[in-house]
Amino acid sequence: MGFKQSFGRLRLWLAGLSFRTGVAVACCCLLCYSLSFGQMLLPVSAETKVILWTILFGLAKALQYSALLILGKTGVQKLKKRIRRNQ
Numbered sequence: 001m002g003f004k005q006s007f008g009r010l011r012l013w014l015a016g017l018s019f020r021t022g023v024a025v026a027c028c029c030l031l032c033y034s035l036s037f038g039q040m041l042l043p044v045s046a047e048t049k050v051i052l053w054t055i056l057f058g059l060a061k062a063l064q065y066s067a068l069l070i071l072g073k074t075g076v077q078k079l080k081k082r083i084r085r086n087q
Contacts, residue, residue, distance in 0.1 A: 014069040019078060022070035025063055026079075032060035 036056035040049060071079065 011069055014066060015072060017070045019071065019075050022067050022075055023079065025070060026067035029060050029063035029067055032056050032063060036060055 036053050039052045
C-alpha cells in the first residue's frame, strides 16, 4: 500500500468522525498552541525551549489539520453559527 493510498484512507476515516470529535480536536489544538508559546516562561535552557516549542507547535499543527479534516466545510460553518449564537 502506497503513501497516497494510506493518506486517502486516513482522510476518509477522519472525515467520518463526529462534529463533537472535531471540536474536541480543535480545542486540543488551541491548548497545544498556547503551551508551545507559554513554555517560553519556564526557567529552562534555550535548547530545551526550542525542543519543547518544536514538539508542541508541530503537534498543534497536526491537530489543526486533523480538526479541519474532521469538521469539513459544513462543520466549520456549523461551528461559526454556534459561536455567533453564544455571543
